[in-house]
Amino acid sequence: MPEAWNTYLAERAATRRHAGRWRQRRTRRLSDGCRDFAGNDYLGLAGDPRLADAQAEGARRYGAGGRASHLVSGHLEVHEELEQRLAALTGRPAALLFSTGYMANLGALQALCDPDTRLFQDRLNHASLLDGARLAGARSRRFHHADLGDLERLLTRAPAEGRRLVVSDGVFSMDGDVADIAGLAAAARRHGAWLMVDDAHGLGVLGEAGDGCVGRAHGIDAVPVLVGTLGKALGSAGAFVAGSEALVEHLTQFARPYVYTTAQPPGVAAATLKALQLLEAEPERRSRLAMLIARFRREATTLGLPLAASTTPIQPLVLGESQRVMAWAAWLAERGIMVGAIREPTVPRGQARLRITLSAAHTDNELDALLDALADCKARETLAGAEASP
Structure with missing residues (x-):
């Protein structure tokens, strides 16, 4: 490695250590008896043997990997069924699978926004939403956390031309508070904007039937773009974007993290289907x-x-x-x-x-x-x- 790179890595490491921000991975062994109050397995499904059995059966039937992207030959019937079930859970016409929540947010924002789009984000939004705005090159403003008055001020002052998108977490991952979805939707509607909500930490936990803090309570007219993840309350892995048929088709065509990624392993999709069944049955x-x-x-x-x-x-x-x-x-x-x-x-x-x-x-x-x-x-x-x- 050229010396300039060695110096760069060493300086960055030293700066982070000096600031007390050095992160370390911990290898967790199930035999160590540690009580986990750090994860996001809210319903206790990640360790449920029925999900493991479903994942194993899915792998035996379809293979361990997706083999190709969804747009080549990787989209299997188990993926199609899962997308239909997720759309039904959230009360949307359609849903599109992504390999991770980070990719879902990057893909949605990159596909929907460009430098002419005006984006308004809660200041405490997840890093993937902030990074998605940067990837899209959109004109982004951040309103004070959960402050509808500040959002209203920014929307009022923004030039009228171009598309507008308001973006918020549903449940904020570091604070645990829930966004005012109705208030956000009303503000967006007054100013001709769409609303996008990342309900990663609400799906499976909140709502009448675990459909999240958005779900069927706030329909597609209120929240046209809904993101959910599968690796938290549902105990598996991956994510999805739910919305209109036109939205999902647009993402299928233009969301680069979807187009250029190998499809989700089919066993994981099978495990998620089992999780959805248990969410309803238990x-x-x-x-x-x-x-x-x-x-x-x-x-x-x-x-x-x-x-x-x-x-x-x-x-x-x-x-x-x-x-x-x-x-x-x-x-x-x-x-x-x-x-x-x-x-x-x-x-x-x-x-x-x-x-x-x-x-x-x-x-x-x-x-x-x-x-x-x-x-x-x-x-x-x-x-x-x-x-x-x-």
Whole structure:
């Protein structure tokens, strides 16, 4: 490697380490007994043996891989069935599969927007939405988080010519709060804009039947572009965009991350079909999750923990400083509990947090262990502060 590249890599690494932002992967072994409160397996389906059986059967029937892109020879009947089921779940005429949620957002924005498009995004939108806007080269403005007044101001001041697209997460991945879909839709409608919502963390959890915070409650006229992921509540992998037949056909023709990618492995599609079946057949998973969320919030409040205003499985504890977050995460790890330690630049400076996520698969004893460990973190911090005082 030329020396200039060695120097570049070393300088970038040193800068990130010095800022306290160095990320490290953890190899998780199922035999280590660690309690996972960091993942997004909200309904506990990822470890369900029925999904594993469906995936294995799909692989035996169709092969381990997709072999080619959807537009060549990789689109199989199992993919077609899954797209139809996802369209029905969300109350849309059509849906289009993507290999990941990141690709779905990149593909949708790249295909829909160009430098003449005016894009309005919530300031806390997921990185894939921000990157999609850059890829499209659209004129992008970001409104204050969940601030419909600020969105209205930006829409009013924008020139009238050209297409407009308002974009928001459905459930915000670091805060757990839910977007005001009706308010966003009304603002977009007043200004002749479309609304695109990424419901990655709402699908399977929210709504009357797990159809998300958009789903059938907010039809295609309110939210013309709906994105959902399959690797969170549904426990498999991949993503989709749902909308009108014209929208899906447009993405099929022009979304580069769709056109130039090998189709999703058919076994994964088969596993997702099984997950959708269980979502409908076992509503007690969602009831169990709601009970755990309510109990965690009630007891965390009693402990005086810094809860955010979230009623979803994402329950962040905003501790402020990165060093404090890392200390609490290390203390929890000592107790065999894994949580997300989220720091800048993923969240703004001074907003570092423990990102705790709940799953219907968590037992009462596991939730007890989490709450006891968090109480211990608070006590240890208090003790350390007392010892440091003169």
